[in-house]
Amino acid sequence: MGKYGLKIKNFEAAVLYEYNLGLRTSMSMTDAMLSNSLLLDFLEKNGLEDYKGKSTRDVICIKFSFGCNDFKTNMNRLEEQIDKGSCENIEYLEELKEKLKANKERYSKITAQELRTKFYTEGVDVTWTDKKKTTTIHYKMLYRSTGKAKEGSCMFINERLYDKAIRWMRMGIELPEHNAPIVEIGAYASLVGSGIVNRIKIDPKNILVLKDVDSYTKTSVISIETDENKHSFAKKIENYPLKNTMFDGQALIDSSIFPEWGEGYILLRHHFFKAAAFNSEIQLFMKDYFGDEYDTAEVTDMFGRKMKAKDVLLITTDNALKYLKFDVSFEYWSDWVRENGCEFGIVKTAHPSKLGELQRMSYQMVNALDTRKMDSVIKTSLEYIDRLKRDDDFFLDYLRKNANFANDFEVLVALVENDRDFMDSDYFRERRNYVLKNYAMNFKNGRLLQNADNLVIVGSPYAMLLHSVGDDPLSDPTFGVEDVAIQCWTERFDDGEYLAEFRSPFNSLNNLGCLHNKKCKLLERYFNIGKQCIAVNMNGTDFQSRNNGSDQDFSEMGQF
Incomplete structure (x- = not known):
């Protein structure tokens, strides 16, 4: 197993659905991760197949970002592309048009929610093609984690492992045929699938x-209510009971x-x-x-x-x-x-802040404050920017803490450590001004620094x-x-x-x-x-x- 888990593939449901119908000649996919978790521990002990401990095909991730269009919508879009001449290879578009016509009866409009229902209830096939052979695996929906709820993505597992995995995740709990708490058990069963950084042994x-305790206090509140005409109004209530669990x-x-x-x-x-x-x-x-x-x-x-x-x-x-x-x-x-x-x-x-004793505010926090207090609110940020301009070592430390694959901060620091005079070069000065300019822009967008x-x-x-x-x-x-x-x-x-x-x-x-x-x-x-x-x-x-x-x-x- 890798440091962070096993690599898996991430599919878009609509693309996978159309590919399986023969409406696409290729199927796009991206990389995803089956994070280290108690679930992964269990699967590896119960038949999960991996490739050199780095990746697996037994689990996939599927997103439901959009649905499928009907024949007319697809044809209109294709003809628009041809008319605009947006593609250099017009012949290729014409070939797609002919293929579209040949498969006219197979196209149907299906929403992302309908695709979700279909995949949840029926599962889905994925065909994997290697140099030596082609393998089709049928997958069944395993869980939809809370962390993926906004994206609408789910983890699907090889049906060969499904029964064993779902029983373990649900602790063998059997659901009633009617009024089953599907949403609740889905949310809680997925807790063992949470990505983890380590483990700790605690015997039950x-x-x-203990039974949790409720504590009450009474205070004045402004309650937003609606009248018989469904118009909202504010109502002040004295001695209103508020509860803390x-x-x-x-x-x-x-x-x-x-x-x-x-x-x-x-x-x-x-x-x-x-x-x-x-x-x-x-x-x-x-x-x-x-x-x-x-x-x-x-x-x-x-x-x-x-x-x-x-x-x-x-x-x-x-x-x-x-x-x-x-x-x-x-x-x-x-x-x-x-x-x-x-x-x-x-x-x-x-974990402590990367900025030491400082932390950035959001613009929402700034907007919540009294404008008459702004001088004191921005004071720390102005002092920080001024120090970045004047203090070379402080600026280098800022580069170290904010280095990532998308910037050249690590390279700049290495060049200075090799030769301190590099800081006097035109290139370094230009890069420093650019970094300070971007930092000032964040400051103007409400990313103020505080002792926080x-x-x-x-x-x-x-x-x-x-x-x-x-x-x-x-x-x-x-x-x-x-x-x-x-x-x-x-x-x-x-x-x-x-x-x-x-x-x-x-x-x-x-x-x-x-x-x-x-x-x-x-x-x-x-x-x-x-x-x-x-x-x-x-x-x-x-x-x-x-x-x-x-x-x-x-x-x-x-x-x-």
């Missing part, structure tokens, strides 16, 4: 599952099993399971809480299952366990987890520890409620600082808030979330409502 016997999709993981290369948290995936697990001192808390009774102390999960406090290495809630929507027990799920040696996939961890970063959110983590031992999570002493700001804790900023908080993605002016960074000894003792994560008070605040229901199961990012 060391996982404590305090630990929605998050988990705490003991530092003893947290990977050394991780930064603050790891995003975990397994069968019907997804959670952002934050580096914590669970066992230190248990020892402090139970004292002399630590060795024999027990805690109880939401299923009534008792376990030794000293055995708890991961704490999560029911919102992370998607199998609960299908009336499956924890024990049943545990058996499937143990099938692959209890290895959970790690999708990602936190994208931080991963964890909700009231100490309250989660209290909840794990049966104490009231709403009695969490680490945070208080303020009138203007919501209290938080992060090592990224100084104690006592007030922070502007922008939800990411930033959809509207409503997704802007004010946080107050408060140092806390309890949080410092029991959590190692570092500079790339932020703990936010979910008790008695409007944080989730203010941020369009921001939760932690996808590790929502907030810029501060």
Whole structure:
């Protein structure tokens, strides 16, 4: 297997459909990737064929970007090309025209959605031609991942592997004939197909599952409603109850099993399971809480299952366990987890900004701010541009951090490192001016620099520890409620600082808030979330409502 997975081919459904009908003489395809995942691990152990560990034909990707046109539409387009003389080879177009006429009865209008339905229900054939032989493989739709939902692309698998793969992905869950939750099981079964960077072993016997907790606060809101004539109007409501689901999709993981290369948290995936697990001192808390009774102390999960406090290495809630929507027990799920040696996939961890202490704003964020504050908002960016102009080493460091295959930054740096005088050449000066000009253009488009970063959110983590031992999570002493700001804790900023908080993605002016960074000894003792994560008070605040229901199961990012 390659570093990132196996190469596969990506097809356009309409092109594949017409090729199979004989309406095309060739079939275009592009390269795609079957990323390293728990699913790929399973397939490689269960019959997936690959070529030198680099590519496979047993899995393909199909996009449904457009449909097929009928005979009349195709003919009109072809005649327009011939009339315009847009192609040097008119004879070739005339040949296509004759072929079009010969296959007139085969052409029919079919939409992208109709193609999707057809491929989903019937599957599709792909003919592969090698130097020595021609092979036709029938593929069946395996899953449509959430990451590909906007593009409308799906993964199809060789029918030889389909039954085994789909049973494993769905944990053997059988769907009813009527009113089956197809969409839900499709979304959750695909979690094992998420691309991962590494794996971590966690036995279900060391996982404590808690019922999530709702916290309410009352505030004044402006509600957009409609009258009997379906006209919208704004209505101000006092003492409106707002809810935070305090630990929605998050988990705490003991530092003893947290990977050394991780930064603050790891995003975990397994069968019907997804959670952002934050580096914590669970066992230190248990020892402090139970004292002399630590060795024999027990805690109880939401299923009534008792376990030794000293055995708890991961704490999560029911919102992370998607199998609960299908009336499956924890024990049943545990058996499937143990099938692959209890290895959970790690999708990602936190990473610092390439700009060090700085981060770029988007134009949406800038538009949300008071124009009277713009002088202070643009101050850091102007200073940064000025330093790029004056400081040679700073400019070279900028080139190093932003080098990629599409620019010559790496070459420029190498030439300067070979001979410092190269910086005085006309060529380097021209390139520097060009780089600075483009950077200034980004600045004008709202890509302003701030002392900021994208931080991963964890909700009231100490309250989660209290909840794990049966104490009231709403009695969490680490945070208080303020009138203007919501209290938080992060090592990224100084104690006592007030922070502007922008939800990411930033959809509207409503997704802007004010946080107050408060140092806390309890949080410092029991959590190692570092500079790339932020703990936010979910008790008695409007944080989730203010941020369009921001939760932690996808590790929502907030810029501060």
